[in-house]
Amino acid sequence: MTISLPFITSAPGKVILFGEHSAVYNKPAIAASVSSLRTYLLISELNEPNTIELDFPDIEFSHKWNTNELLNLKPLHSHSNDEQLSELQKDQLEPFLSEISNKLHGHAAFCFLYLFVNICQDLHHTALKFTLRSTLPIGAGLGSSASISVALAMAMLELQDVIPRDKDQINKWSYIGEKCIHGNPSGIDNSVATHGGAIFFKKGEEFKQLRSKNKIDLILTDTRIPRSTKALVANVKALYDKEPKLIESILESMETVSLRGADALINGDNETLHTLVRINHGLLTSLGVSHPGLEKIKILSDELGIGETKLTGAGGGGCAFTILKAGYNTEQVRLFKQTLEKELNYKTFETDLGGIGCSLLKSNSLDKGMLEKILSVFQNKKTTSQEIDEILLPNSETKLPWIC
Ligand SMILES: Nc1ncnc2c1ncn2[C@@H]1O[C@H](COP(=O)(O)OP(=O)(O)O)[C@@H](O)[C@H]1O
Numbered sequence: 001m002t003i004s005l006p007f008i009t010s011a012p013g014k015v016i017l018f019g020e021h022s023a024v025y026n027k028p029a030i031a032a033s034v035s036s037l038r039t040y041l042l043i044s045e046l047n048e049p050n051t052i053e054l055d056f057p058d059i060e061f062s063h064k065w066n067t068n069e070l071l072n073l074k075p076l077h078s079h080s081n082d083e084q085l086s087e088l089q090k091d092q093l094e095p096f097l098s099e100i101s102n103k104l105h106g107h108a109a110f111c112f113l114y115l116f117v118n119i120c121q122d123l124h125h126t127a128l129k130f131t132l133r134s135t136l137p138i139g140a141g142l143g144s145s146a147s148i149s150v151a152l153a154m155a156m157l158e159l160q161d162v163i164p165r166d167k168d169q170i171n172k173w174s175y176i177g178e179k180c181i182h183g184n185p186s187g188i189d190n191s192v193a194t195h196g197g198a199i200f201f202k203k204g205e206e207f208k209q210l211r212s213k214n215k216i217d218l219i220l221t222d223t224r225i226p227r228s229t230k231a232l233v234a235n236v237k238a239l240y241d242k243e244p245k246l247i248e249s250i251l252e253s254m255e256t257v258s259l260r261g262a263d264a265l266i267n268g269d270n271e272t273l274h275t276l277v278r279i280n281h282g283l284l285t286s287l288g289v290s291h292p293g294l295e296k297i298k299i300l301s302d303e304l305g306i307g308e309t310k311l312t313g314a315g316g317g318g319c320a321f322t323i324l325k326a327g328y329n330t331e332q333v334r335l336f337k338q339t340l341e342k343e344l345n346y347k348t349f350e351t352d353l354g355g356i357g358c359s360l361l362k363s364n365s366l367d368k369g370m371l372e373k374i375l376s377v378f379q380n381k382k383t384t385s386q387e388i389d390e391i392l393l394p395n396s397e398t399k400l401p402w403i404c
């Protein structure tokens with residue numbers, strides 16, 4: 001039975017605890033979803049026949065395409081060859097993307113179109129609007145790209161009536177979406193955004209859910225320094241090609257860090273965890289993916305003696321996390337946050353790790369008043385992250401019936 005419109009999908013962002021970049025080279029890595037930073041995607045009927053509209057206000061992008069023209073394209077992506085996007089498909093999509101010159105917009109639109117043409121061939125609705133709002137900082141290392149890919153893939157599989165709902169399918173397609181945005185992703189971000197929790201991930205293998213013995217106390221800091229994952233991953237590749245032996249040995253050290261990290265998390269060995277965070281950050285710095293703005297966070301946490309800091313995600317700007325040592329001084333932590341925010345204009349987040357993965361909200365499970373409230377969150381482009389959270393965040397007071 002076709003899902004009735006409107007409906008909403010959602011997926012979280014993530015923190016990579018150990019192993020970013022080395023994950024791309026088939027080394028193991030550990031990531032956890034960030035419970036409170038999520039993307040929400042509303043799929044609604046459009047009052048304009050034969051039209052697909054994207055409305056992505058977070059990046060000030062909206063665009064319309066003719067539905068028939070899109071559906072006349074052949075789905076050319078073959079999962080048997082899923083290491084590569086289909087070149088033929090890319091060529092077919094080119095005319096639909098040619099008017100979009102902004103890179104941020106182009107990556108998001110390419111991800112949307114590639115998934116749409118390959119997933120939605122038997123669409124029952126021909127006039128649809130996709131409105132996306134995210135409480136994640138974009139391009140900051142917290143996996144906003146994977147989070148939108150997962151929300152899009154989940155929505156399109158629903159539209160296509162793929163029953164039963166299957167997270168492995170969502171994960172597979174969102175990995176393709178990540179490829180459209182990143183070029184060469186490892187797949188760790190989409191896996192954790194799909195399945196939630198914390199995962200031990202190795203490219204090409206089944207990932208394992210990881211249970212940490214202790215709650216990890218961390219402060220997440222966004223430098224607000226913009227960067228693109230695609231460019232950073234390409235820089236590391238260029239370095240690898242230039243110095244393969246040297247870089248391979250750094251990647252092998254990162255492998256050891258992730259393996260030891262998994263043990264330390266499972267056994268609640270905090271001291272080792274702190275040492276590994278320091279070592280992993282140093283190794284990433286040696287790959288050239290830190291930034292003076294990230295080093296400022298590390299230096300401040302060292303000076304105040306509150307814990308260990310490591311960049312997270314692709315680096316080059318974006319975010320770092322600081323894990324707080326046992327019995328930390330709360331006054332020093334307050335000073336840490338205040339200095340970052342007031343003097344450096346950084347943003348700090350407090351979030352738990354390991355929340356739910358992708359989820360679906362059906363309109364027929366909501367009363368009329370609540371549905372109207374939710375629709376207004378999407379319609380009003382000025383809605384703040386806090387207002388989005390108050391209504392849509394799973395486990396918020398509204399207790400919406402999200403299906404995981
Ligand atoms: N809320 C959003 N709306 C539209 N596009 C988004 C959104 N969040 C992320 N994107 C897409 O993902 C890209 C950022 O991905 P990336 O460089 O991998 O950084 P990260 O995943 O660390 O946030 C953006 O350029 C944009 O194309």
Ligand SMILES: C[C@@](O)(CCOP(=O)(O)O)CC(=O)O
Pocket residue numbers: 019020021022023024140141142143144145182184185186187188189229233312313314315
């Ligand atoms: C650098 C990398 O390891 C993580 C990228 O994460 P983000 O897009 O910066 O959130 C790339 C990947 O694993 O796909």
Ligand SMILES: [Mg+2]
Pocket residue numbers: 143144145146182189229
């Ligand atoms: Mg990304």
